[in-house]
Amino acid sequence: MKELENIDITDSPEELICYSYDSSYVKETKPALVAWPKNAEEVSRLVKFAFTRDLSIVPRGAGTAMTGSSVPIDDKTLVISLEKMKKLLDINTKNMTALVEPGILNGTLQRELYCLGFFYPPDPSSLNFCTIGGNVATNAGGPRAIKYGVTRDYIMELECVLPDGTIINCGGRTHKRVVGYDLKNLLIGSEGTLAIVTKIRLRMLPLPEDVATLLVSFTDIQKSAEAIDKIIASKIIPRTLEFMDRNSIMAVEQYKPHGLPMDAEALLIIEIDGYADLIKKEAEKIAHICNSLGGNVVLAADAFSREQIWSARRAISPALYHMKPYKINEDIVIPRDKIPQMISIINRISVEKSIQIICFGHAGDGNIHVNIMTDDKEGQRDKINEVIRVIFENAVKLGGSISGEHGIGITKAPYLDMELSKRQIYIMKQIKQIFDPQNRLNPSKIFA
Numbered sequence: 282m283k284e285l286e287n288i289d290i291t292d293s294p295e296e297l298i299c300y301s302y303d304s305s306y307v308k309e310t311k312p313a314l315v316a317w318p319k320n321a322e323e324v325s326r327l328v329k330f331a332f333t334r335d336l337s338i339v340p341r342g343a344g345t346a347m348t349g350s351s352v353p354i355d356d357k358t359l360v361i362s363l364e365k366m367k368k369l370l371d372i373n374t375k376n377m378t379a380l381v382e383p384g385i386l387n388g389t390l391q392r393e394l395y396c397l398g399f400f401y402p403p404d405p406s407s408l409n410f411c412t413i414g415g416n417v418a419t420n421a422g423g424p425r426a427i428k429y430g431v432t433r434d435y436i437m438e439l440e441c442v443l444p445d446g447t448i449i450n451c452g453g454r455t456h457k458r459v460v461g462y463d464l465k466n467l468l469i470g471s472e473g474t475l476a477i478v479t480k481i482r483l484r485m486l487p488l489p490e491d492v493a494t495l496l497v498s499f500t501d502i503q504k505s506a507e508a509i510d511k512i513i514a515s516k517i518i519p520r521t522l523e524f525m526d527r528n529s530i531m532a533v534e535q536y537k538p539h540g541l542p543m544d545a546e547a548l549l550i551i552e553i554d555g556y557a558d559l560i561k562k563e564a565e566k567i568a569h570i571c572n573s574l575g576g577n578v579v580l581a582a583d584a585f586s587r588e589q590i591w592s593a594r595r596a597i598s599p600a601l602y603h604m605k606p607y608k609i610n611e612d613i614v615i616p617r618d619k620i621p622q623m624i625s626i627i628n629r630i631s632v633e634k635s636i637q638i639i640c641f642g643h644a645g646d647g648n649i650h651v652n653i654m655t656d657d658k659e660g661q662r663d664k665i666n667e668v669i670r671v672i673f674e675n676a677v678k679l680g681g682s683i684s685g686e687h688g689i690g691i692t693k694a695p696y697l698d699m700e701l702s703k704r705q706i707y708i709m710k711q712i713k714q715i716f717d718p719q720n721r722l723n724p725s726k727i728f729a
């Protein structure tokens with residue numbers, strides 16, 4: 282095909298199958314073609330080719346999305362994989378910015394910046410295997426969001442290819458910019474439904490002088506929530522404030538023992554950063570607050586012990602897969618002070634519906650990962666859907682949201698109207714129509 286000259290593209294079934302799923306349980310559908318462009322111009326040519334062949338397009342990073350957002354919906358689909366566009370193009374230490382291609386892994390970028398004394402704050406737990414392009418498309422967040430915010434807070438400029446093949450730049454090199462509607466921020470979190478991101482200029486920060494990590498166990502979950510409130514009320518903003526419930530502690534210890542306390546009902550991982558003398562004071566203050574509420578505090582003595590704590594946290598997801606063959610991971614977010622109420626609602630639902638539910642997540646920003654565990658996802662499909670609906674209803678009722686970081690994709694599309702009004706959904710659909718009148722780019726995502 283002349284129009285695709287020099288573009289790496291395949292229709293070989295064994296390769297197509299690798300692009301037929303993501304980290305969710307959405308049904309696998311093989312695309313017609315997968316292409317690995319090298320630059321925006323090749324992406325543009327691919328988009329125009331899809332138009333002439335009446336193919337839908339699914340942009341894809343590493344396929345770690347939890348909502349089916351990078352899964353083709355039928356075999357008339359061209360997957361444009363950005364994974365080979367993975368260069369770190371420029372680092373400007375004076376302006377504290379970096380210019381990257383979308384396929385670079387978040388973890389690779391972090392390591393490069395670390396060597397120069399900088400860091401990029403958004404740190405999804407999947408950082409070692411997800412791409413910055415995917416992070417932009419899902420507005421990914423991570424444990425550090427409580428102090429540093431999420432992807433949107435660090436993106437300055439995007440180069441993207443529109444569904445008609447036009448290449449545009451949104452945003453720019455300056456921190457401030459107020460010129461017309463903010464298209465850059467509209468594209469962030471749009472899950473590949475409006476444009477394909479081909480270059481990203483992002484903000485980085487200098488590494489803090491020091492970091493301290495505390496592991497605190499509680500035998501009373503309510504007390505762990507009180508500790509969170511008191512820490513924040515004492516005007517300390519930790520850079521992470523992670524929560525694990527009893528079931529996730531047990532799951533990790535059974536999977537890969539890390540020495541977590543087996544008698545704990547809740548664990549908090551609290552990390553603070555800044556100047557060394559300030560950190561020391563803050564760590565003492567946090568330990569005092571937690572002790573006064575019956576918490577048992579362990580301060581990581583060195584980088585190795587810190588890594589052990591984080592390794593336990595990162596082991597939750599794989600550990601859960603060892604408990605049951607299927608876990609449905611929903612990432613609700615609620616106002617921080619409503620966490621204990623939400624956890625007790627979830628525990629009640631778990632008992633009423635006789636289904637195991639395991640919670641962990643980013644307590645600092647109210648983002649709880651609710652994992653519904655099952656041996657038989659098809660046989661229990663109706664029950665699982667009902668459980669998800671009731672959990673979402675309660676999250677929204679408590680002033681929260683049905684997604685804190687994973688987005689909507691396919692799996693949450695049926696629940697969109699629980700949170701957004703008809704008018705809001707109408708406006709969003711009109712925006713999609715303006716960008717993509719033929720509904721070619723990632724169709725059936727976000728809107729059911």
Ligand SMILES: Cc1cc2nc3c(=O)[nH]c(=O)nc-3n(C[C@H](O)[C@H](O)[C@H](O)COP(=O)(O)OP(=O)(O)OC[C@H]3O[C@@H](n4cnc5c(N)ncnc54)[C@H](O)[C@@H]3O)c2cc1C
Pocket residue numbers: 303304339340341342343344345346347350351363383404405406407410411412413414415416417418419420421422423424472473474476477478479598686687723
């Ligand atoms: C174990 C595990 C832990 C996780 N932890 C977190 C977490 O802490 N925080 C969090 O936010 N998420 C987390 N996730 C979810 C996932 O890693 C993120 O959503 C991530 O941002 C997806 O990146 P990706 O490269 O895999 O994108 P993909 O899964 O390939 O794509 C995701 C979406 O982005 C679109 N897309 C991808 N690249 C582009 C591009 N260049 N231009 C336009 N659209 C594009 C796709 O079409 C799709 O809609 C986790 C996932 C796993 C499996």
